[in-house]
Amino acid sequence: MWKKIGLTVVDGLKYLEEALASIYPGTALQKCVTHLKRNLLSRVRHGDKGELANDLREVFRTGDRTYTPEKAWIAWQELCKKWGKDYRSIKRMGADPFYRYYFTYLNYHYRIQAMIYTTNWIERLQRDFRQVLRMRGAMPGEESVIVLMAKTAMDKTAYYRTLPAVDMDKSLFPDEKKYFPDIINKEKD
Numbered sequence: 001m002w003k004k005i006g007l008t009v010v011d012g013l014k015y016l017e018e019a020l021a022s023i024y025p026g027t028a029l030q031k032c033v034t035h036l037k038r039n040l041l042s043r044v045r046h047g048d049k050g051e052l053a054n055d056l057r058e059v060f061r062t063g064d065r066t067y068t069p070e071k072a073w074i075a076w077q078e079l080c081k082k083w084g085k086d087y088r089s090i091k092r093m094g095a096d097p098f099y100r101y102y103f104t105y106l107n108y109h110y111r112i113q114a115m116i117y118t119t120n121w122i123e124r125l126q127r128d129f130r131q132v133l134r135m136r137g138a139m140p141g142e143e144s145v146i147v148l149m150a151k152t153a154m155d156k157t158a159y160y161r162t163l164p165a166v167d168m169d170k171s172l173f174p175d176e177k178k179y180f181p182d183i184i185n186k187e188k189d
Contacts (some may be wrong), residue, residue: 007104011035011119017101030104034118043089055079062105062113069103076103086115128152 009030010016013073037056044052059075061067077094082090093099105117115121131153139145 007108007116009116009119009122011123028104028107029099029101030116031099032117032119033102033105034120036099040083040090048083048086052083054081056103060102060117062117063110065110067106067110069100069106070090072103072106073100075078125153125156128156 005024005027007028007030008020008024009032010020011032020027022031037053037060040056041049041052059072059079076099078160080090080094082091084094105113109114129149129152132148133139135144136148139148151186
């Protein structure tokens with residue numbers, strides 16, 4: 001099967017990082033920024049949500065060539081210090097190195113950062129799968145379910161947008177000849 005994965009984007013499931021590291025050692029891990037933002041916003045008073053949301057947008061910005069994981073980590077710690085005055089749970093987050101996993105996306109080309117810092121796109125696809133299957137009720141067999149899910153996935157318009165500079169980041173999309181020789185050889189035949 002696969003020998004290497006370029007990047008794994010995960011939500012907040014506990015111990016998922018350890019499981020992935022044991023199966024695919026050396027794979028970069030990106031925790032879902034959207035889940036973290038929602039979590040933080042749920043911890044503050046209603047009147048503080050707008051200001052915190054603006055601060056989070058500044059810390060987790062995308063598309064900026066000059067914004068590095070180091071700068072983001074410093075901004076994160078400053079955010080936690082600022083909000084930690086009123087919310088102890090946020091203060092503790094600033095010193096926890098686990099939160100560095102939320103800044104992995106900044107190691108990739110600035111034009112694809114917004115595509116890889118959240119799991120929302122896959123969650124939307126899963127929601128569409130559930131909706132289509134629920135509407136159908138019963139299916140004649142496994143193959144028909146697979147065909148229906150493939151059709152649902154192929155109908156997503158997000159797949160038609162161009163991926164800017166995606167070919168420039170070899171760590172995200174490794175050389176297919178090296179990692180998938182069986183597929184490449186079949187295409188030549």
